[in-house]
Amino acid sequence: MKLRSGQNAAFPNRLAIPRADFNFVVGQGIGNGEEPIETQPRCWISYSKDGGNLFSTPVWRELGRQGAYRNRVTLNRCGMTGPMGVVWEISISDPVYFTLLSATMEVEARPR
Numbered sequence: 570m571k572l573r574s575g576q577n578a579a580f581p582n583r584l585a586i587p588r589a590d591f592n593f594v595v596g597q598g599i600g601n602g603e604e605p606i607e608t609q610p611r612c613w614i615s616y617s618k619d620g621g622n623l624f625s626t627p628v629w630r631e632l633g634r635q636g637a638y639r640n641r642v643t644l645n646r647c648g649m650t651g652p653m654g655v656v657w658e659i660s661i662s663d664p665v666y667f668t669l670l671s672a673t674m675e676v677e678a679r680p681r
Contacts, residue, residue, distance in 0.1 A: 570660070570661045570662070570667075571658065571659070571660045571661075572658070572659045572660075572669060573621065573656060573657070573658045573659075574656055574657040574658075574672070575656070576620060576621075576653060576654040576655070576656055577650070577654045577655050577656070577657075577674060578650065578653060578654025578655075579650070579654070579676075581652065582678065583649050583650055583651070583652070583679060584649065584650045584676040584677060584678060584679065585648070585649055585676065585677040585678075585679055586647035586648060586649070586650060586655065586674060586675065586676055587645065587646065587647075587675050587676075587677060588643060588644070588645050588647075588674075588675045589616075589643065589644045589647060589657070589672065589673070589674045589675070590641070590642070590643050590672065590673050590674075591612075591614070591630075591642040591643070591659065591669060591672045592642075592669070592670040592671045592672065592673075593612070593632055593642050593667060593668065593669055593670065594666075594667065594668040594670065595632050595633040595637065595638055595639075595640040595641075595642070596632075596633040596634070596635060596636050596637045596638040596640065597610065597632065597633070597635070597665050597666045597667060598610050598632070598633060598634040598635045598637070598665060599635060599665060600634075600635040602665075606662075606663045606664065607663065607664060607665055608634060608635070609631060609633075609634055610631070610632045610633075610661070610663035610665040610667070611629045611630060611631045611632055611661075611663065612629065612630055612632060612642065612659050612660065612661045612667075613627035613628070613629050613659070613660040613661075614627060614628055614629075614630060614642075614644055614657065614658070614659050614660075615627040615628070615657075615658050615660075616647060616655050616656065616657050616658070617655065617656040617658070618648075618649075618650060618651030618653070618654075618655055619651055619653055620651075620653040620654075620656065621656040621658075624656075624658055627658075627660065628644065630642045630643070630644075632661075632663075632665075632667060649679070650676070655674070657672065657674075
């Protein structure tokens with residue numbers, strides 16, 4: 570499964586992205602499933618600053634073992650938005666139930 574956001578932009582202003590949070594339903598690993606793809610599911614997150622043509626190297630974040638409901642899926646220090654904003658891409662290939670409820674991105678205006 571691959572999810573891609575729309576462009577998040579404040580054209581023509583460039584913004585710093587100190588943090589992005591992804592609100593998944595976590596703790597859905599399968600207790601007696603196949604190691605590690607079912608017991609410790611994870612997602613890959615990358616971003617594009619050119620409108621979705623080229624993406625950053627994906628980083629993986631764990632979605633949590635069965636019952637691990639306190640996992641947080643966060644990326645820190647994502648740099649500056651490009652002139653076309655930023656597009657987020659999330660990939661999940663582990664065979665477990667998952668739901669992305671929402672995502673938020675902190676931004677800070679930078680002086681010109």
